[in-house]
Amino acid sequence: xxxxxxxxxxQVLKTGQSMTLQCAQDMNHEYMSWYRQDPGMGxxxxxxxxxxGITDQGEVPNGYNVSRSTTEDFPLRLxxxxxxxxxxxxxxxxxSDGSYEQYFGPGTRLxxx
Amino acid sequence: SQQGEEDPxxxxxxxxxxxxxxxxxxxxxxxxxxxxxxxxxxxxxLILIRSNEREKHSGRLRVTLDTSKKSSSxxxxxxxxxxxxxxxCATDAVDTGNQFYFGTGTSLTVIP
Numbered sequence: 445x446x447x448x449x450x451x452x453x454x455q456v457l458k459t460g461q462s463m464t465l466q467c468a469q470d471m472n473h474e475y476m477s478w479y480r481q482d483p484g485m486g487x488x489x490x491x492x493x494x495x496x497g498i499t500d501q502g503e504v505p506n507g508y509n510v511s512r513s514t515t516e517d518f519p520l521r522l523x524x525x526x527x528x529x530x531x532x533x534x535x536x537x538x539x540s541d542g543s544y545e546q547y548f549g550p551g552t553r554l555x556x557x
Numbered sequence: 558s559q560q561g562e563e564d565p566x567x568x569x570x571x572x573x574x575x576x577x578x579x580x581x582x583x584x585x586x587x588x589x590x591x592x593x594x595x596x597x598x599x600x601x602x603l604i605l606i607r608s609n610e611r612e613k614h615s616g617r618l619r620v621t622l623d624t625s626k627k628s629s630s631x632x633x634x635x636x637x638x639x640x641x642x643x644x645x646c647a648t649d650a651v652d653t654g655n656q657f658y659f660g661t662g663t664s665l666t667v668i669p
Contacts, residue, residue, distance in 0.1 A: 477657070546647075547602070548601070
């Protein structure tokens with residue numbers, strides 16, 4: 445049982461480039477989410493999904509796209525990277541709603557120059 | 558804006574002492590959870606308390622919830638050096654359901 449996996453661990457992008465951060469879970473969790481963590485800001489929700497084919501925006505969705513074609517995978521796409529998107533990105537999953545603990549991946553450290 | 562804020566921002570104690578950190582939030586919630594994050598790692602769930610509960614225990618952890626004051630506290634008893642980490646509260650608000658809001662965290666250092 446691998447839990448929540450994220451790739452890559454580190455990434456450096458130039459301004460304007462696009463890329464996809466990968467997230468996968470093998471616990472058959474319905475709920476998956478993406479957060480960014482900036483110094484002194486805690487974690488902020490970017491997008492979340494309550495099941496395959498269903499996604500919704502969180503607190504800071506601008507500049508990011510998501511899709512959920514399978515229960516296991518929830519990729520996060522940066523459309524045109526900006527220095528303000530330099531951050532650590534965490535993917536998490538849980539059973540259906542907030543009454544369940546979230547399992548977090550190890551994170552992706554992204555730098556945009 | 559973020560739902561939760563932890564207090565203090567940083568806390569340094571000797572091994573064996575108790576550590577208390579507080580979380581305040583803004584709107585009515587369904588549940589409140591506490592997480593730990595070791596440096597450079599993902600978050601790990603510690604404990605969940607529901608809005609109709611007032612206190613919960615898990616090993617050396619004690620969590621209280623006061624919905625009238627919109628606040629929660631996490632007490633770690635008999636702290637160990639391995640407890641050194643950042644601690645975050647997370648809430649799911651009644652009016653935003655599936656969205657989780659994390660606080661800014663308390664950085665705990667336990668000195669051996």
